[in-house]
Amino acid sequence: MKKLINLAFAIFVFVSATAQNIPIDFEESGNGADWTWTTFENDSNPPLEIIPNPDPSGINTSSTVAKFTALQSGQPFAGCESLHGAGIGNFTIDESNSIIRIMVWKPVISDVGIKLVTETGWSKGELKVANTKVNEWEQLTFDFSTVDHENMTYDQIVIFPDFSSRESDNIIYFDGIYGEAAMPSSTKDLEKIEVRLFPNPATDAITIQSASVIRSYEVYSVTGEVVAAKKSIENPTINISDLPKGIYLLRAFSDEGTVMKKFIKG
Incomplete structure (x- = not known):
């Protein structure tokens, strides 16, 4: 009986350590909308807002998205992060979840960064991908299989929506983190x-x-x-x-x- 209890506990710990709450779609019945998001290095650090999709066209017609105001006076690496031990859950990276996609709507061309962090604050650093379109939704793909994760367990995701020096305040919308690959909305x-x-x-x-x-x-x-x-x-x-x-x-x-x-x- 003791062996069975130990085995059940080990299975519980393993499942708990690999649970991941995705996709992050910011919908009322989904993930992200009711999470605790903290902004950082953005001067006065205006909070991340969850708002109706301001441009429900193209490849993203979802109802609700995240709005990040990147201040000109903020750092290039200003961003927002989920709460350790909550939100996205505890997870490791393998072939099933190493590709992270994110929808972005940006008024400028600049890098978007994504970083995964452990409960102790350790990270392998962010991956960065630049958007190629402005004032319309675009899906960016981040390949975390290129990183040696050393079997680390993560419990936080960090988003850098506008990883660049700015000439003005930039409002960035993002959505669909870990979402399905989007098909093109037109042939242009x-x-x-x-x-x-x-x-x-x-x-x-x-x-x-x-x-x-x-x-x-x-x-x-x-x-x-x-x-x-x-x-x-x-x-x-x-x-x-x-x-x-x-x-x-x-x-x-x-x-x-x-x-x-x-x-x-x-």
């Missing part, structure tokens, strides 16, 4: 670059050929699930040997825009 971005995939159909690997420099890609199943992603591409060949047979969509990102291409895994 898809016409900016040309991409060819070969061979197509393919069985083991497929190669991206383009005159543009492809910075990253995401592969979607027909149901919209991301089944493969890579932030930095040195080798344009994608290993698809582990994917089931079927039809897939590749979304490629370059400095000129994005493009979607269909391919078949035979």
Whole structure:
């Protein structure tokens, strides 16, 4: 009986240490809206506001979003953070949660930073990705599989919405942290670059050929699930040997825009 109790306790501790409250969508029945968020290094530190979506169009038509006012007098690394031991919960990073996406609406081009922190305040530092659009919603992708987490357990997420020196106060909206990959809302971005995939159909690997420099890609199943992603591409060949047979969509990102291409895994 004692062994069974110890085993049950160990399972409870493991589950508790890996529970993660995601996606953070700021909806009344979801995650984030009723969490304690603290702003920092932003001069007078105006609080993070949870407000109706001011621009429910494009790729983000959700009802509620977070509003962060980045003050000109604030530090470039001004941001907001969830409360240790609450909100996002206690979790480790593995293949299932190493990709963090966030929707942002910004009036300027600048880096967005995301940092994960342990209960003791230890962190591997933030990852930064710049938005490419202004005054419309855009989804950014952060690949935390590139970090050696050393099996650390995190209990806090930190967001730097406007990681830059400022010439004015900037109002930033963000939403959908750890959300699903967004599909493009129109074809205007898809016409900016040309991409060819070969061979197509393919069985083991497929190669991206383009005159543009492809910075990253995401592969979607027909149901919209991301089944493969890579932030930095040195080798344009994608290993698809582990994917089931079927039809897939590749979304490629370059400095000129994005493009979607269909391919078949035979």
